[in-house]
Amino acid sequence: MSLVQVATNTVTSAVASVEFVSKITTDDVYLLTMNNVRSSSDAQYFARAMSSSSVDSSSNYDYAHKYLKSDTSFANVSNTNNDVGFLLTTTQESNLGNANVLAYFYNLQNASEYNFCSSEEAHLQHTPNNVRGIQGGSVLTVASAYDGLHIYGSAGNITQGTFTLFKVI
Numbered sequence: 001m002s003l004v005q006v007a008t009n010t011v012t013s014a015v016a017s018v019e020f021v022s023k024i025t026t027d028d029v030y031l032l033t034m035n036n037v038r039s040s041s042d043a044q045y046f047a048r049a050m051s052s053s054s055v056d057s058s059s060n061y062d063y064a065h066k067y068l069k070s071d072t073s074f075a076n077v078s079n080t081n082n083d084v085g086f087l088l089t090t091t092q093e094s095n096l097g098n099a100n101v102l103a104y105f106y107n108l109q110n111a112s113e114y115n116f117c118s119s120e121e122a123h124l125q126h127t128p129n130n131v132r133g134i135q136g137g138s139v140l141t142v143a144s145a146y147d148g149l150h151i152y153g154s155a156g157n158i159t160q161g162t163f164t165l166f167k168v169i
Helices: none
Strands: 003-011 016-019 029-039 043-051 061-069 074-082 086-091 100-105 117-127 127-139 149-155 156-167
Touching: 003 016, 003 029, 016 156, 029 043, 029 086, 029 149, 043 100, 061 149, 086 100, 086 117, 086 127, 149 156
Parallel strands: none
Antiparallel strands: 003 156, 016 149, 029 100, 029 156, 043 086, 043 149, 061 074, 061 127, 100 117, 117 127
16 A cells, blocks of 8 residues: 555644645545644534535535543444534644544545545543544445545634645555
């Protein structure tokens, strides 16, 4: 397995979202990495599929994840038929907390299969300093071809982070 870097977006000042428009050009597996992501508010982060510059915000996203916590017991997180997208991570408003994500996307260019994502992440919660992580999968239950990703938070802005898209070959 090798990685070919497709695009990178480094956030140094507040933005509402990060997009990789028309960057997915083959039916290969794609890896999205998110490093040292911080936000202006407590938020969950999601990715929605894009076709050209149009974001798929339909209610066809499902996800199921295990939320691992160093300070308490784990939690199961799931949702069906929602419009938020593929679940990636959660962050807390802070200069101390940050998140790191590895998310693999499958079938994005395949118009006859559902698109899905497997992801794992770790983040630091600043109060008190607890390490947490989310591992699981998401699916877009529409057989359609997509060529991009739209990453956004449920609240506030992305204030820092490096977002890199790779093709897995």
